[in-house]
Amino acid sequence: MITELTLVNFKAFRRITLPLGPLTLLTGLNSSGKSSVLQALAMIRQSYDAGELRGIGQYPESVDGFLLNSELVQLGTAQDVLHEDFARARELEELIGRPTPPYVACLIKQEGTLYGWGATYDSSQPDQDMMAVWMPPETAPIAYNPFQYLHADRITPAVTYPRSHHIAIARGFLGVRGEHTVNYLRHHAEDLVDAPPLWHPRAISPQLLDLANAWMQELCPGVNLQASAIEGTDYVRLSYGFGGTAGISATRRRRPTNVGFGLTYALPVVIACLTARPDSLILLENPEAHLHPRGQSRLAALLSATAATGAQLVVETHSDHVLNGVRLAVKQERLRPERAVVHYFRGNGAGTEVVSPRIDKDGMIEQWPEGFFDEWESSLDQLLD
Ligand SMILES: Nc1ncnc2c1ncn2[C@@H]1O[C@H](COP(=O)(O)OP(=O)(O)OP(=O)(O)O)[C@@H](O)[C@H]1O
Ligand SMILES: [Mg+2]
Structure with missing residues (x-):
């Protein structure tokens, strides 16, 4: 299982570290970076699938790289991917006394091991759809574990x-x-x-x-x-x-x-869940799309059951019914509370900040963040006013 993902200079993120659980819900505003998280994982997988990322020392003569456009995601060019206001490698620059090229980095902790990939941005070739990765780590399990990725557009x-x-x-x-x-x-x-x-x-x-x-x-x-x-x-x-x-x-x-x-x-979505294996990674965008509220909640019961098998799901959702379905699964002891991780992406004026409300053993949210699925109450307040 991937327990943590860090992205540096990747699309919307200058730097972000997200703990991931067996079932992680990514919620929050439109265009706040939820899909970008899934895309980063998919980019690593598709680079492996195409043989562009290899384990260290396997092909010493070859250049490894992030493949930006392939079967799983089409991210465009290196310029599209590099965070517009990118962070520099200050420590390295101080050490060698000159500026270093911009870079994009992804780090994952999987089965207790940290795997990191850093790719340089060649400003003379901003339109490249491959970014050279220096010193790739050993092959990470994300390369070969069972994998599904379902886009919002199905x-x-x-x-x-x-x-x-x-x-x-x-x-x-x-x-x-x-x-x-x-x-x-x-x-x-x-x-x-x-x-x-x-x-x-x-x-x-x-x-x-x-x-x-x-x-x-x-x-x-x-x-x-x-x-x-x-x-x-x-x-x-x-x-x-x-x-x-x-x-x-x-x-x-x-x-x-x-x-x-x-x-x-x-x-x-149903088949991806039913065919999950304990080492599967399943990325889902908006599983709730086109379902009536009760259906959304029942689908969340299936997502929770899948996470209880040992598979890992990272799910982008706009549905409070999906959230509540997971809370119910926790309360009914179908999913242990620590196995459900929730991230709420919200704008803070200068970009995206992420808050991570916790679900307790009774399915309650420990500290309800402002703006987090509170539209129902907010509308009701106005109606009753
Ligand atoms: N190179 C870049 N530099 C800075 N920001 C970027 C870059 N590329 C994309 N973005 C920003 O990243 C965000 C992309 O968001 P993403 O597609 O992950 O949204 P989302 O949270 O999944 O939204 P939705 O809920 O609508 O699906 C947008 O705000 C976009 O402006
Ligand atoms: Mg999205």
């Missing part, structure tokens, strides 16, 4: 989805938009989910499809999924059945385009 209801054996089956990657989820589900429908916290009491078996149905029924009672190949093509299809509850008594199966947005949007 698959929308569609008639077909891609069928890539290499991505969905060989690598087990759902895609940053969750676009490989349906193919993954088709292939692994009968896999046993070997993690009791994820077993839903109403699932008819601990197989992946049965658990997916049970958790999806938390969002829409009675729904069930079917993922199948379209023979002779490179596509798969998803269909929904409704079991006669929630006021819907349809018998025919329906295509995603005819059942609304929320189910299809949430499916990659």
